[in-house]
Amino acid sequence: MAGNAAGAVKTAAARLGLSEREYREHLARGGKWCGACRAWQPRGDFTSDTRRGDGLEAICKEARQQRSRERYKPRARPGPGRRFVPARRHDKKQARRRINHLVATGLLPRPNELPCCDCGHIGEDRRHEYDHFLGYAPEHHELVQAVCSRCHRRRAIARGEWGTARR
Numbered sequence: 001m002a003g004n005a006a007g008a009v010k011t012a013a014a015r016l017g018l019s020e021r022e023y024r025e026h027l028a029r030g031g032k033w034c035g036a037c038r039a040w041q042p043r044g045d046f047t048s049d050t051r052r053g054d055g056l057e058a059i060c061k062e063a064r065q066q067r068s069r070e071r072y073k074p075r076a077r078p079g080p081g082r083r084f085v086p087a088r089r090h091d092k093k094q095a096r097r098r099i100n101h102l103v104a105t106g107l108l109p110r111p112n113e114l115p116c117c118d119c120g121h122i123g124e125d126r127r128h129e130y131d132h133f134l135g136y137a138p139e140h141h142e143l144v145q146a147v148c149s150r151c152h153r154r155r156a157i158a159r160g161e162w163g164t165a166r167r
Contacts, residue, residue, distance in 0.1 A: 008053065023152045036063035080107070087138030095141040096151060099130050102142065114146035118155075131155055 013023035016033060026033070031040040036059040046056040047064075057064070088094055102108040111128040115121065121128075129152050130144040147155065156162040 001064050002035055026074075034058075034060040034063055036060070036067070074133045080105075081091035087141045089138055090131075090136050092136050095132055099144055108144075111146040114149040117145040118147055121151075125151060 003054045009023060010020055012033075013020045016023065018026075026040055029041050032043050032046055032054070033039075034045075041060045043056065045060040045062065048055055049057045049062060052058070059067075085094075087098070096099065099108065103110055108130075111130050112124075114128060116128060126148045128146050128148050131152050132143070132145045133145050133155065134140040134143050153162065
C-alpha cells in the first residue's frame, strides 16, 4: 500500500496500466476511474464517501444502481387488505381480528347484510356473526360463515365450546 500521495498515484496508475503522467491528466480533466464500469467517469457521477482519500465512492452512481437492480429480489406480498403477520396456530384472537380487519376494509361484507347459513334468518331482530366453522388453524383463519346469534350458540354447544345450554 502507498505510504503517501505520490505513492498512491503511482500504485493506482500501475493498477490501471497507465503511466503516472496519463493518470494525472485524467485526474486534472475532472475524471475518476469507476471500478465497476472499468472506465473513466466525470467526478460528478460519484457519490461522496468521507472514508476514502478523494472523498468519493469507488464506483459511479449508475453502476451502483445497476448492481442494486440485479440484486433485487421481489418478495411475495399479501393481497389487498391482507396483513403481513403470519397466522398463528389456534389463535382465536388473531383469527377474529383478521376477520374484523377484512370487514373494515370491505373485503368481507358485514355479517348482518347476509342471511344465516343455518336457518336463513334475515332481519334486524337478531345479530348475525361470523363463525369459524372449521376451527382456528392458520389455513382456516379467513374461512367463515355468517350465522345468526342463536345458530352460532347452537354450533358452539355442539362443538363443546359452550358450557351448558341455558334455557
